[in-house]
Amino acid sequence: MKTTRRFAVLGGLAIGLAGCASKFRTYDGPAVTRLQMFKGDRSLFLYNNARVLKAYRIDLGFAPEGHKQFEGDGKTPEGAYTIDKRNPDSLFHLSVGISYPNEADIAYAASQGREPGGEIFIHGGPRPGIDAIKPDWTAGCIAVTDREIEDIYAMVRDGTPIDIFA
Template identity: 35%
Template sequence: MSIFKLTVLAFVVVSTVCVYLFMRPYWVPLYHKVAGKQSVSDVIREYGATSEARLRPFFQQAGVQYPPKSVTLLAIKGTDQLELWASNDDNPVFIRTYPVLAASGILGPKLQEGDEQVPEGIYSLEYLNPNSAFHLSMKLNYPNDFDLIHAHAEGREAPGTNIFIHGKAMSVGCLAMGDEVIEELFVLTAKIGKESVKVAIAPIDPRQHNILPLAHGKPKWVSELYTNITDYFSRYQHSS
């Protein structure tokens, strides 16, 4: 094959990959218009059995009945980790740790639309999206009340929105977990109800490090935020 043909072939392959990866927010909705949208129930039927087969052994090993009554996801940006904790009473139990495949931005809270920061704080879930451009997704309630109060006080009219935990391995302010992991978390959340899931996101693990120095040079409210995050994480201690 000539150098010209190889160059053309390489261009076509690279272009196709780029369109698939980076244009997903545009072509996936068009695909759903043609193929039809799926529901949460459709996702459960398609992925429920296999995702639960992967997840149940971790619950059994932890001694927690599946599905649990409540779940907490602890995200640690500095180490790209997401911890799954579950409870059937008032005592959360560690289930497992997932690697975060992609999380854009740097340490520090999200401030405005387009800064590509992953938020830091304590959040709930607004809804499950079975037709995500990134396989499946779960929307955080960012900006929450705390975020909005300080955004308004500082005149930040667009603190950002549309922050998800989703599949695939690319991120623009979201936590990208890969397809199999989001299937597990999506199915688990659908089973117990989004109201029973909390998500806390920290810059580094406040159980191992004092995160308050990271607020140095930032607005005063960041110290308050990091104190709240530290207090929240303190409820989730690994057994020695």
């Protein structure tokens, strides 16, 4: 009887503590002034001017070679963009949006009679049912762990430039 009661109390405590955890972190360090991403190295860096504040290992779209050109191509964009939105209710824990497509991306896709796609985000890990054991599992986004996107979400403001290199 005592063991059952102890498990009930400990279980209730664990559930209570889990409820206190939040995916919304705070950050009061130096401002992130730029992000740089290197697709070939699968790395993302957050900078304050010339100083690296954080570095992350990333996964990309399922067809990572080359610049994203069309909707559904599985590629991650390359070029100069900005962080332009945030999604606290993302299916992938949290996410911050990248301003793809820009005018040049739209014009190129239109010249080919295609759509450029969009909704490119840096986001957390996969939701249930998505096989992320293999690398580069997204549809064109940049994926980090849930814990890492919590940090990025707290640190990076809308309007921050992001340079994405091959």
